[in-house]
Amino acid sequence: MSFLPPAIFLMGPTAAGKTDLALALAQVLPCELVSVDSALVYRGMDIGTAKPDKATLEAFPHHLVDIRDPADAYSAAEFRCDALAVMAEITARGRIPLLVGGTMLYFKALFDGLADMPAANAEVRGELDARGQREGWGALHEALRAVDPQSAARIHPNDPQRLVRALEVFQVSGMTMTELRRRQNEASSGEARFPYTVAQLAIAPAQRQMLHERIAQRFDLMLEQGFVAEVERLHQRGDLHAELPSIRAVGYRQVWEHLEGRLSAPLMREQGVIATRQLAKRQFTWLRSWENLHWLDSLDCDNLPRALKYLATVSILS
Structure with a gap:
């Protein structure tokens, strides 16, 4: 069996x-950090993404941060390609790629690969977006459940981007995401999908209520730091709109709606916190289904030695 380099x-x-x-x-x-975050890829989106500050990024460079303009889309397939290229460079330098973030779809795409999906179809996507706005995202979730119950079980009713994509794939190709992925898995059976020995850590407060409190505190801190002004600069560009993936990011959508007069400041704050909690819930759903995770409690004071001890047991540290 050939040696596979380590990754975390x-x-x-x-x-x-x-x-x-x-x-x-x-x-x-001897690690180099690789961001696994669908919002940190965008330039000019710093406060609302909790992007590490300039001093931190200079001291600890993060790969795949600030690599796209907010007007551009960035897919899980693009992330996988970029991440594998960066990881190969890190490994060639004799260092360990440390991938950190909360975009679980990116982690899954990187680890398991992606089925060959049809390209985006702007017309179909626009029609589905309009239907979701008109009938509610619950209606689209039910439509997905009728044709692809497996994907519907994985996708939350309050996740419009993934709902639209799953229905778009079905309408464009005539096959569900589940079927396309099954065919890819059969075709790639026995192949090495991910060329690394990977250690998998997860960190979260053991008490969910504590996470809710931290989310609210962080959102308030973002507002104090100038989150509204940051989104206002994006809004004033003129080439951005509410349906772009960047502007649909949690927090940004609510502030955008506030700037357009659809939400008062208190309601913007309330809905921003609620949306962030819903995101955390979806992230937990992904994590609960992830195999071989080593969990750490955010509130423990000795997580570094605990993490190092775990990494030693899985032969990441030599």
Whole structure:
């Protein structure tokens, strides 16, 4: 059996303390950080994404941060290609890729690969978006359940981007995402999908209520730091709109609607916190189905030694 180089996954819900632990690991291990976050890829979106500040990024460079303009889309397939290229470069330098973030779809795409899906169809997507706005996303979830119950079980009714994509794939190709992925799995059976020995860490507060409190506190801190002004600069560009993936990011959508007069400031804050909690719930759903995770409690004071002890047991540290 050929030797596979090491890599570390550090996953968790939003506001769980992933970045702090990643920086602590990078101080004691020969690691380079790779962001696994669908919002951190965008330039000019700093406060609302809790992007590490300039000093931190200079001291601990993060790959795949600030690589897209907010007007551009960025897919899980693009992430996988970019991440594998970056990881190969890190490995060639004799260092360990440490992938940290909360976009679980990106982790899954990287680890398991992606089925060959049809390209985006703007007309079909626009029709589905309009239907979701008109009838509610619950109606689209039921439509997906009727044709692809497996995908509907994985996709939350309040996740319009993935709902629209799953229905778009079915309408364009005549096959469900589940069927396309099954065919790919059969075709790739026995192949090495992910060319690394990977250690998989997850961090989250053991008490869910504590995470809810941290989410609210962090959202309030973002507002104090100038989150509204940040989104206003994006809004004033003129080439961005509410249906772009960047603007649909949690928090940004609510502030955008506030700037357009659809939400008062208190309601914007309330809905932003609720949307972030819903995101955390979806992240937990992904994590609960992920095999071979080693869990850490955000509130423990000795997570670094615990993480190092685990990494030693899975032969990541030599």
